Amino acid sequence: MQVDEAGLAAHLDATLGPVVPAVSAPRALAITTSRLTRRFGSLTAVDRLDLAIPAGTIFGLLGSNGAGKSTTLKMLTTLLSPSEGTAHVAGCDVLQEAREVRRHIGYVPQMLSADAALTGRENLELSAKLYGIPRSERRERIVDALAFMELVDVGQVLVRKYSGGMIRRLEIAQALLHRPDVVFLDEPTVGLDPNARQAVWGRLRDLRSRTTTTVMLTTHDMEEAEELCQVVGLMHRGRLVVQGSPSALRAGVGSDASMTDVFIHYTGGTVAQEGDSRDVARTRRVASRLG
Amino acid sequence: MTLPGRAASQAALASELSIVNFVRQALAVAEAELHKLWRDPTELFTRSVQPILWLLVFGQVFSRTHAIPTGQLAYLDFLAPGVLAQSILFTSIFFGIAIIWERDLGILQKTLVSPAYRSALVLGKALSAGVRAMAQSTILVAVTMALGIHLRSGLAPLIGLVLAVFVGAALFSTFSLVIACIVKTRERFMGIGQVLTMPLFFASNAIYPIDIMPPWLRIVARLNPLTYLVDALRSLMLQGAASVHGLVFDFAVQGVVLLMLVAVAARLYPTVAV
Numbered sequence: 001m002q003v004d005e006a007g008l009a010a011h012l013d014a015t016l017g018p019v020v021p022a023v024s025a026p027r028a029l030a031i032t033t034s035r036l037t038r039r040f041g042s043l044t045a046v047d048r049l050d051l052a053i054p055a056g057t058i059f060g061l062l063g064s065n066g067a068g069k070s071t072t073l074k075m076l077t078t079l080l081s082p083s084e085g086t087a088h089v090a091g092c093d094v095l096q097e098a099r100e101v102r103r104h105i106g107y108v109p110q111m112l113s114a115d116a117a118l119t120g121r122e123n124l125e126l127s128a129k130l131y132g133i134p135r136s137e138r139r140e141r142i143v144d145a146l147a148f149m150e151l152v153d154v155g156q157v158l159v160r161k162y163s164g165g166m167i168r169r170l171e172i173a174q175a176l177l178h179r180p181d182v183v184f185l186d187e188p189t190v191g192l193d194p195n196a197r198q199a200v201w202g203r204l205r206d207l208r209s210r211t212t213t214t215v216m217l218t219t220h221d222m223e224e225a226e227e228l229c230q231v232v233g234l235m236h237r238g239r240l241v242v243q244g245s246p247s248a249l250r251a252g253v254g255s256d257a258s259m260t261d262v263f264i265h266y267t268g269g270t271v272a273q274e275g276d277s278r279d280v281a282r283t284r285r286v287a288s289r290l291g
Numbered sequence: 292m293t294l295p296g297r298a299a300s301q302a303a304l305a306s307e308l309s310i311v312n313f314v315r316q317a318l319a320v321a322e323a324e325l326h327k328l329w330r331d332p333t334e335l336f337t338r339s340v341q342p343i344l345w346l347l348v349f350g351q352v353f354s355r356t357h358a359i360p361t362g363q364l365a366y367l368d369f370l371a372p373g374v375l376a377q378s379i380l381f382t383s384i385f386f387g388i389a390i391i392w393e394r395d396l397g398i399l400q401k402t403l404v405s406p407a408y409r410s411a412l413v414l415g416k417a418l419s420a421g422v423r424a425m426a427q428s429t430i431l432v433a434v435t436m437a438l439g440i441h442l443r444s445g446l447a448p449l450i451g452l453v454l455a456v457f458v459g460a461a462l463f464s465t466f467s468l469v470i471a472c473i474v475k476t477r478e479r480f481m482g483i484g485q486v487l488t489m490p491l492f493f494a495s496n497a498i499y500p501i502d503i504m505p506p507w508l509r510i511v512a513r514l515n516p517l518t519y520l521v522d523a524l525r526s527l528m529l530q531g532a533a534s535v536h537g538l539v540f541d542f543a544v545q546g547v548v549l550l551m552l553v554a555v556a557a558r559l560y561p562t563v564a565v
Contacts, residue, residue: 074565077404078404079400079403079404079561079564079565080565099406102404102405102406103406105404107400107401107404108401109397109400109401110397111395111396111397111400112396112397113396113397113398113400113401114398115323115398117326117327117330117331118323118326118327122323122326125319126319126320126322126323127405129315129316129318129319130316130319130320130402130405130406130407131405131406131407132312132315132316132406158330171401174401
């Protein structure tokens with residue numbers, strides 16, 4: 001379904017909560033980490049990571065396979081406990097207040113996580129119930145979420161018949177249904193064709209411009225980092241090597257440097273030795289499911 | 292300041308809400324599974340083939356040999372609840388592979404990042420296994436009727452039978468979930484599933500009474516929850532059959548084992564995602 005601009009604005013308000021006035025008040029921090037570390041045996045996947053991400057920001061975590069991006073996301077979403085250090089998401093400690101953190105976050109894994117054997121609507125209903133959205137609001141929120149993600153016409157269709165871009169939009173709708181403060185997206189556009197990628201970016205930009213929702217995404221795609229993110233952090237071998245706005249990072253490397261140049265500059269241009277075949281298998285599986 | 296009475300009532304309300312949420316979350320998981328079953332029920336029929344063969348081939352042949360002492364019961368009558376329990380066991384024991392599949396698809400990670408109670412997620416899966424087993428059991432009970440097995444009639448035994456099938460399926464599917472959480476890969480899971488089913492089946496009273504077993508096997512059979520499921524099913528299904536261990540004891544054993552398994556599975560569940 002195509003929604004005109006006014007209609008979209010109305011859906012946004014209904015789906016995502018009230019529009020935030022564009023005032024430049026000091027913003028609270030949505031995500032903070034202090035010396036956050038995760039070890040697997042002798043391997044230090046994330047090494048003393050310090051982050052301070054203001055609310056309402058789209059933050060991109062870049063890095064090669066095995067750089068520690070996914071492990072960081074797993075710790076921030078409470079799927080994995082840190083070995084050392086602390087992390088707070090939406091003001092709650094990920095270790096001590098894990099359930100509270102889960103109430104305030106949405107998560108879109110890299111894999112296509114919508115249940116293909118259910119319809120789009122049934123996927124949303126399951127999410128709504130797991131997040132405790134009251135029955136009186138459930139229906140309306142689901143209708144609005146489907147409209148916002150332009151999936152109204154296919155709400156009753158099984159997800160296995162969706163295109164890759166439609167599944168991603170459904171998953172983002174699932175992640176936003178309970179109006180989280182922070183949304184984590186693990187490689188949200190991997191394997192999508194340019195049109196589908198633009199559609200996902202469009203929705204995320206709308207989210208940024210109209211709400212205080214903080215988005216943290218991981219990506220390999222330098223164009224995505226440039227187009228979407230206000231701040232990016234580049235991880236290499238478990239450590240955060242540089243952080244800043246894409247334009248500042250480019251300027252720091254050279255007058256006509258691209259984000260790819262920035263990436264190569266800080267990762268030394270080496271082919272990744274970290275990561276394992278599971279990373280590759282996962283990415284290929286997602287790409288193949290996206291057709 | 293909040294008055295003590297008011298604080299207590301708020302605490303009561305909060306705990307009531309958390310129970311409501313728990314039930315709602317478990318039912319939501321079960322409902323999603325049942326949507327899938329409703330759309331593609333072929334599995335129910337294909338999984339019924341093996342137990343029907345047990346009744347038609349194994350049961351008919353062993354009825355003629357009169358080799359197994361089953362008291363006043365005809366052997367085919369004695370066998371029918373055992374085969375029903377076997378079909379519950381064989382279907383439920385591979386249930387855990389769905390969790391590994393969901394992990395590989397990212398569905399599990401997304402569920403675990405929600406604030407839902409882990410035990411509600413586990414119980415929801417167990418509930419759906421229970422409903423699945425009930426649908427399958429209906430087919431099997433229809434076959435036993437066609438074979439002229441002397442079934443009990445009446446509402447109370449029927450309710451008891453439905454409950455026994457439900458609890459049995461929930462128990463073994465949760466056991467399967469625990470195994471899936473430990474082994475984590477499909478290949479290992481399939482191997483272990485195959486290894487477990489036959490000992491559980493043969494070290495029970497499903498196809499012969501415990502009395503004719505050697506002493507060591509009797510001990511194993513008494514520790515095997517399947518024995519108590521078969522015992523309950525036998526007394527609830529058949530005319531003239533009494534429970535050896537007592538129906539209350541049968542349900543109590545299974546209930547306690549189920550609760551323990553749900554607690555263990557809820558603890559192990561998040562480890563699958565990593």
